[in-house]
Amino acid sequence: MNFKDKVALVTGGASGIGLCTVQTIAELGGDVLVADINVEAGEKAAADIRAKGGKAEFVRLDVTDKTSVAKVRDHVLATKGRLDVLCNVAGWGHIQPFVDNDDAFIAKVMNLNLNGPVELIRAFFPSMIEKKGGKIVNVSSDAGRVGSLGESVYSAAKGGLIAFSKSLAREGARYGITVNAICPGPTDTPLLKSEPEKFLEAFLKVIPMRRFGKPQEVADGIVFLASNRADYITGQVLSVNGGITMVG
Incomplete structure (x- = not known):
């Protein structure tokens, strides 16, 4: 895989899966944002x-803030001239019964995991169309495939x-833009560690490999789909989950 002369932006790039993603793309020659x-991390x-x-x-990017998204878009296009790769890694979740979800909780979950990525893609998609090419990788979850x-x-x-992601892949294909999704299973990140120990033990019992994923293992999947090795792959969903779900 070669990212030489490619400009890549990774949200959530300061830690966990996002950090491993930016490090790997940079190691492969990419110019990463x-x-x-x-800010500190x-x-x-x-x-x-x-x-x-x-x-x-x-x-600095807050994907839930349209002004922040627009500011980053303007900066990237002014200083780099284009964006070749967009990886939406930032997200947030917390295990909680639905009856306990208040308005603020629901808004945070929806804005970080769906509305934010959509807004960021909307900001950069026209420039990708103009340049006739681009790679978009969205980090989803098997919870979105089978429920949780x-x-x-x-x-x-x-x-x-x-x-x-699947619908946008149909729109982007004619312009050489691929759009794919990655679904990590329980992965050893700060977010996972914030959950109660009883939940972590329950997760381990249902993962066939009997261990949590490593952030780098998920990042490797993201980087592959963002690379020249995946030029003919679009509209697909790749689970990196140790077999916790096996979706056809």
């Missing part, structure tokens, strides 16, 4: 890549992101 709301991630000889810049106990709204958001 580490997009995150966490994002600046460090970009600095670490540059210290190793890679190309990286931090951009205690994650009803999260499942709805992630299912919506899958449907959106």
Whole structure:
């Protein structure tokens, strides 16, 4: 895989799966934009890549804020001239019975996992059409494919992101733009570790491989779909989950 002369933006790029994604793309020659709301961690991630000889810049981005999205779009197109790769990794969820979901909780889940990625893609899609090419990879979840106990709204958001990815893939294909989705299983990230221990134990019991995924393992799938090795793959959903679900 080769990302030489490719400009890539990764949301949630300051930690976990997003951090592994920006590091891998940079190692493969890409010019990466580490997009995150966490300024300190994002600046460090970009600095670490540059210290190793890679190309990286931090951009503060709140995917739930249209003004922030527009500002990042304008900056990227003004300084880079284009965006070749867009990876929507940022997301959030918390296990909670639906009857306990208040308005703020539902809004946060929907905005971070569906509305935010849609808005960011809408910001960059016209420029990809103009340049006749681009790679979009959306991080969804198997919860969006088969449902998940205690994650009803999260499942709805992630299912919506899958449907959106498939539909947009049909629109983008004629312009050389591919759109695919990745569905991580339970992955060893700070977000997973924030859940109660009883949930983590329950997860492990139903994963055939009997371990949580590593952020790099998910990032490898994202990077593949964003690479030249996946030029003829679009509208597809790839689960990286240790076999916890096996969807045809």
